[in-house]
Amino acid sequence: xxxxxxxxxxxxxxxxxxxxxxxxxxxxxxxxxxxxxxxxxxxxxxxxxxxxxxxxxxxxxxxxxxxxxxxxxxxxxxxxxxxxxxxxxxxxxxxxxxxxxxxxxxxxxxxxxxxxxxxxxxxxxxxxxxxxxxxxxxxxxxxxxxxxxxxxxxxxx
Amino acid sequence: xxxxxxxxxxxxxxxxxxxxxxxxxxxxxxxxxxxxxxxxxxxxxxxxxxxxxxxxxxxxxxxxxxxxxxxxxxxxxxxxxxxxxxxxxxxxxxxxxxxxxxxxxxxxxxxxxxxxxxxxxxxxxxxxxxxxxxxxxxxxxxxxxxxxxxxxxxxxxxxxxxxxxxxxxxxxxxxxxxxxxxxxxxxxxxxxxxxxxxxxxxxxxxxxxxxxxxxxxxxxxxxxxxxxxxxxxxxxxxxxxxxxxxxxxxxxxxxxxxxxxxxxxxxxxxxxxxxxxxxxxxxxxxxxxxxxxxxxxxxxxxxxxxxxxxxxxxxxxxxxxxxxxxxxxxxxxxxxxxxxxxxxxxxxxxxxxxxxxxxxxxxxxxxxxxxxxxxxxxxxxxxxxxxxxxxxxxxxxxxxxxxxxxxxxxxxxxxxxxxxxxxxxxxxxxxxxxxxxxxxxxxxxxxxxxxxxxxxxxxxxxxxxxxxxxxxxxxxxxxxxxxxxxxxxxxxxxxxxxxxxxxxxxxxxxxxxxxxxxxxxxxxxxxxxxxxxxxxx
Numbered sequence: 001x002x003x004x005x006x007x008x009x010x011x012x013x014x015x016x017x018x019x020x021x022x023x024x025x026x027x028x029x030x031x032x033x034x035x036x037x038x039x040x041x042x043x044x045x046x047x048x049x050x051x052x053x054x055x056x057x058x059x060x061x062x063x064x065x066x067x068x069x070x071x072x073x074x075x076x077x078x079x080x081x082x083x084x085x086x087x088x089x090x091x092x093x094x095x096x097x098x099x100x101x102x103x104x105x106x107x108x109x110x111x112x113x114x115x116x117x118x119x120x121x122x123x124x125x126x127x128x129x130x131x132x133x134x135x136x137x138x139x140x141x142x143x144x145x146x147x148x149x150x151x152x153x154x155x156x157x
Numbered sequence: 158x159x160x161x162x163x164x165x166x167x168x169x170x171x172x173x174x175x176x177x178x179x180x181x182x183x184x185x186x187x188x189x190x191x192x193x194x195x196x197x198x199x200x201x202x203x204x205x206x207x208x209x210x211x212x213x214x215x216x217x218x219x220x221x222x223x224x225x226x227x228x229x230x231x232x233x234x235x236x237x238x239x240x241x242x243x244x245x246x247x248x249x250x251x252x253x254x255x256x257x258x259x260x261x262x263x264x265x266x267x268x269x270x271x272x273x274x275x276x277x278x279x280x281x282x283x284x285x286x287x288x289x290x291x292x293x294x295x296x297x298x299x300x301x302x303x304x305x306x307x308x309x310x311x312x313x314x315x316x317x318x319x320x321x322x323x324x325x326x327x328x329x330x331x332x333x334x335x336x337x338x339x340x341x342x343x344x345x346x347x348x349x350x351x352x353x354x355x356x357x358x359x360x361x362x363x364x365x366x367x368x369x370x371x372x373x374x375x376x377x378x379x380x381x382x383x384x385x386x387x388x389x390x391x392x393x394x395x396x397x398x399x400x401x402x403x404x405x406x407x408x409x410x411x412x413x414x415x416x417x418x419x420x421x422x423x424x425x426x427x428x429x430x431x432x433x434x435x436x437x438x439x440x441x442x443x444x445x446x447x448x449x450x451x452x453x454x455x456x457x458x459x460x461x462x463x464x465x466x467x468x469x470x471x472x473x474x475x476x477x478x479x480x481x482x483x484x485x486x487x488x489x490x491x492x493x494x495x496x497x498x499x500x501x502x503x504x505x506x507x508x509x510x511x512x513x514x515x516x517x518x519x520x521x522x523x524x525x526x527x528x529x530x531x532x533x534x535x536x537x538x539x540x541x542x543x544x545x546x547x548x549x550x551x552x553x554x555x556x557x558x559x560x561x562x563x564x565x566x567x568x569x570x571x572x573x574x575x576x577x578x579x580x581x582x583x584x585x586x587x588x589x590x591x592x593x594x595x596x597x598x599x600x601x602x603x604x605x606x607x608x609x610x611x612x613x614x615x616x617x618x619x620x621x622x623x624x625x626x627x628x629x630x631x632x633x634x635x636x637x638x639x640x641x642x643x644x645x646x647x648x649x650x651x652x653x654x655x656x657x658x659x660x661x662x663x664x665x666x667x668x669x670x671x672x673x674x675x676x677x678x679x680x681x682x683x684x685x686x687x688x689x690x691x692x693x694x
Binding site: 022023024025026027028030036061063065066068069083084085086089090095115121122123125126127128129130132138139140141 | 159190193194227228230255363364365366367368371403404416421442443444445446447457459460461463465520521522523524528529560563571594596598602610611614620689
């Protein structure tokens with residue numbers, strides 16, 4: 001799809017315009033792009049570079065520096081396991097391992113059928129509910145290994 | 158528009174009067190933790206129940222921020238004219254019983270939270286005084302609780318140097334980790350001659366296991382804005398940025414709304430209260446990089462770059478954002494400013510210890526009964542924090558260590574439980590204050606694995622600019638793996654210690670300089686667990 005006919009590019013353009021095509025608002029623009037497209041594809045990054053008159057290497061460099069930005073599309077469903085200290089102490093690494101084993105994917109990967117993406121987070125700041133797992137943007141606290149596997153089964157059914 | 162202290166007080170009185178005459182309140186906690194336990198649905202269900210019983214003119218649902226005792230969420234507080242009752246672990250299935258008992262003037266006994274327990278009585282709330290009480294979406298509620306009085310007091314009758322003097326008298330130290338005196342930082346910037354200066358609030362809270370700044374931004378956003386505006390007035394800056402983690406969408410939303418409301422009332426903007434002082438605040442989103450807790454890396458990120466730190470000096474006070482003099486303060490530091498200006502620096506100085514004045518908010522997590530946020534005077538002992546306020550270790554396990562300061566901090570063993578917590582004592586024990594995350598570890602945990610967890614974190618968060626940090630953290634992680642697999646040799650142990658010292662002394666910024674702390678402190682107090690990993694056959 002060309003950028004001219006894709007409505008998502010209009011959304012992105014509007015947001016850059018609102019920020020006065022400010023080069024220093026690159027991170028804000030990347031946030032908008034990720035919200036709009038779900039991830040930061042090469043075409044999107046090139047488009048931003050061109051519109052903000054920044055070298056593509058700079059845009060790519062910033063996008064790859066920060067953990068929050070994804071350069072690959074997510075699957076239909078996603079599960080994020082918090083790997084903050086409080087969650088780790090309460091066994092979130094075991095939850096992550098079990099999910100990896102069950103679905104044959106590593107953190108950051110998506111199942112071949114595009115149904116499930118597995119991600120980890122540095123810390124959601126919901127440490128009192130550790131361990132925390134987020135299923136399709138819904139956070140759940142005090143999760144056990146069994147809970148998480150059931151919840152995922154239910155989610156991708 | 159509010160143009161004077163008197164007008165502000167009039168608005169506060171009007172609001173107080175209106176809420177005094179009106180309905181009783183059911184305050185429902187809408188902090189991130191309680192929201193993930195379903196507090197938003199609970200709020201709606203309580204509203205529906207009130208409507209069904211035709212009680213809407215008697216009771217009002219008020220969305221408030223974090224109550225602190227996150228372990229027992231969702232917390233609901235029933236406030237009447239003559240006092241209040243706190244209920245814990247309330248879910249939508251309790252809605253009917255709760256409303257019914259309140260309607261009949263009774264109490265829902267089995268859901269009552271004991272507010273005479275040490276968790277509540279041992280706290281001194283300054284930073285968190287409004288959280289769980291005010292509605293963060295309502296600027297008038299903040300004003301009714303004395304909000305923005307400090308800013309108008311400063312604008313009304315204090316010179317910028319008086320404001321700085323007050324902050325210096327308070328001896329307030331930076332709550333982000335370094336503990337640098339805030340007043341001295343402000344004074345340095347105020348003395349630099351420059352047409353443009355900046356105030357930056359660090360709301361990135363990158364330490365895993367810390368969430369005090371999140372709670373303040375979500376529950377009392379105006380408090381942060383007020384602190385920034387006062388800093389701006391004192392230092393001669395007219396522009397502020399709040400750098401917030403993108404992982405905290407609720408904080409971003411609350412701050413954004415607060416900025417709009419304050420601007421509308423003329424509390425932020427041009428010529429505040431007819432003075433020459435103008436101040437505007439913008440939000441900048443972080444994107445998940447622990448290194449951005451380092452001041453120069455944070456500045457790089459606000460400017461839209463990769464968060465690479467740079468060599469200091471020049472310091473931020475001379476050469477900060479876009480090369481201009483900049484004050485960078487943490488959320489909690491700024492949240493302390495309004496009460497200091499209102500009550501005086503000497504009042505604040507009297508709380509806490511000799512070298513660390515005031516209170517500190519701690520996030521108590523890990524293997525502890527009462528997980529949540531607590532605010533205590535500096536100098537409170539670890540024993541009080543863990544066994545009295547925290548309620549002790551659950552599941553019949555034993556206390557082993559407490560980890561403070563996140564990946565830059567260290568583990569403190571049970572022999573030091575009577576340590577009075579302040580900047581110096583933690584440093585002497587081989588840890589740091591950091592931003593205030595306290596993670597309790599019970600005897601089921603292996604300390605080498607915990608040290609490896611932090612090292613691996615620093616490895617993946619290293620920006621890669623300097624070699625000691627980039628290569629050192631990787632090598633240290635691999636070495637620790639050998640201990641965990643029990644394949645290490647005696648010389649590996651020597652190498653581990655040597656490399657820790659090397660990374661500490663040669664890295665460019667705080668991330669690398671402190672990354673070995675978790676390893677060094679666990680070697681210091683739990684050496685036997687490392688020795689168990691040595692297999693020299």
